Amino acid sequence: MYPQKHKRRNTAAFTFLAYFTLFAGVCLFAIGIYNADLELNEKGYYIAVMLLIIVGSILTQKVIRDNSEDDEIIAEQQRRMERNEQA
Numbered sequence: 001m002y003p004q005k006h007k008r009r010n011t012a013a014f015t016f017l018a019y020f021t022l023f024a025g026v027c028l029f030a031i032g033i034y035n036a037d038l039e040l041n042e043k044g045y046y047i048a049v050m051l052l053i054i055v056g057s058i059l060t061q062k063v064i065r066d067n068s069e070d071d072e073i074i075a076e077q078q079r080r081m082e083r084n085e086q087a
Helices: 012-035 040-086
Strands: none
Touching: 012 040
16 A cells, blocks of 8 residues: 655645734734833733743644644554454
C-alpha cells in the first residue's frame, strides 16, 4: 500500500486571514493605547496584558488541536487492536 500524501489543513487564504486579523488587532490596540489619556505605567500594563492574551490564545489553540489529533490516533489504534483480536 502506498503512503497517503500529506494534505495541508488550511488554505493559503485562511492562513493569510488569520495573520491579518492578528496583525490588525494588535495595530488597533496599539493605536488605542497610544491615543489614550493614560500614564505610561498604565499603558505598559495594558500592553503586557495584550501580549499575554495573544500567547494564551495561540497556546490554547495548539493544545486543543493536539488533543483532537491524539484522540483520533488513539481511536485508530483501538480499532486496529480490536480487528487483530477478532482475527
